[in-house]
Amino acid sequence: MTQVSEEMANKFATEKETPYERWVKSEGLDIIPAHYVPNLRHVALKPWASRGGKAVFINHEASRHSNDAYVCEIPPGGKLAPRKQMFEEMILVLGGRGSTKIWNESGKNITFEWKAGAIFAIPLNCHHQHFNGSGQEPARFIGMTFAPQVMNMYGNLDFVFNCPFEFTDRFNGEPDYFSTKGEQKGFLLQTNYVADAVNLPLISAKERGAGGGHIRFNMARGSLASHISQFPVGTYKKGHRHGPGAHVIVLSGEGYSLMWPEGGEPTRYDWEPGTLIVPPNLWFHQHFNTGPTPARYLALKYASPRNAQGVPMSWISSRVGGYQIDYADESNAVRDMFAAGLARHGLKSAMEPAYEAELPTLPPKPGAKPVVAAAI
Ligand SMILES: [Fe+2]
Known part of the structure; x- marks a missing residue:
């Protein structure tokens, strides 16, 4: 700080x-x-x-x-x-x-x-x-x-x-209010109750890197946001940043997160089920699964900054002004630390397909000269 x-x-x-x-x-x-x-x-x-x-x-x-x-x-x-x-x-x-x-x-x-x-x-x-x-x-x-x-x-x-105002548009005694039913709209599950966050089925989300699963919730017709993300053995998420107050709670798996302010050195925070990480305002952070099982976390948060199309800035490449770091732009030290963490379990990185899958969608680096076909 x-x-x-x-x-x-x-x-x-x-x-x-x-x-x-x-x-x-x-x-x-x-x-x-x-x-x-x-x-x-x-x-x-x-x-x-x-x-x-x-x-x-x-x-x-x-x-x-x-x-x-x-x-x-x-x-x-x-x-x-x-x-x-x-x-x-x-x-x-x-x-x-x-x-x-x-x-x-x-x-x-x-x-x-x-x-x-x-x-x-x-x-x-x-x-x-x-x-x-x-x-x-x-x-x-x-x-x-x-x-x-x-x-x-x-x-x-x-x-x-002690305010007597009644938000009947949010709750009006509906008998099935806390049932497990829910309506799925894209990534968003509109429900008021999840019985078992550890085993809830997720939706594929390649945008956050490495074939992870994802699901978002809107509960009690409120404005708080939440989502669950899961990433497979031998993988890690893309680094990103956003506003303050995201509470990341590890539900399953073993690994660590890096956090750093812009221009600063990353600090490592090891996690297990029950660990809480709260990235400070606009600090970069990145989550790594180094254990022998998939890793899953729940993020409880308020609204995130979005672009004019409504897409969270943390899902958009930093090459085009967003808040997410592409794999191609991370340092070798990040990959070396990950490999060392996996080695403790006799595991190897499974990230190559994710690195390759990113290439066709990777925006050019700012300032890079456009590739022009030679005139015939
Ligand atoms: Fe985050």
């Missing part, structure tokens, strides 16, 4: 803390300020007096106004206090099993069950309450929200947690 002198930082000290930070502090909880949590399943939590259970918040220090996440654990046989909130929330269940009751001001309600691997969203400003379904094991989940934007914008907790 860019640093300035203490003298200059002191001039901005009174502007540093946000309403969101003050709220987390008043709840007696910590914010993990980093962009890497080695394992969400084991990260330390503190008692959350107002809601019950235990929790820790995660919000990168240089992206304080972007969306956040929190890890929360419900004790065996326990439940959390009911709440409603003027911000959206997407949840991945990390461990255990339980149920959630959702209801609106009119009293329309629905209760559904979940277990580890489930993904769902809380409809905006609906009352909700989570229950642990086991008397022996804790239930742990991660919720990704845009609480920082809402709290920092309105600065009034009564509005955020």
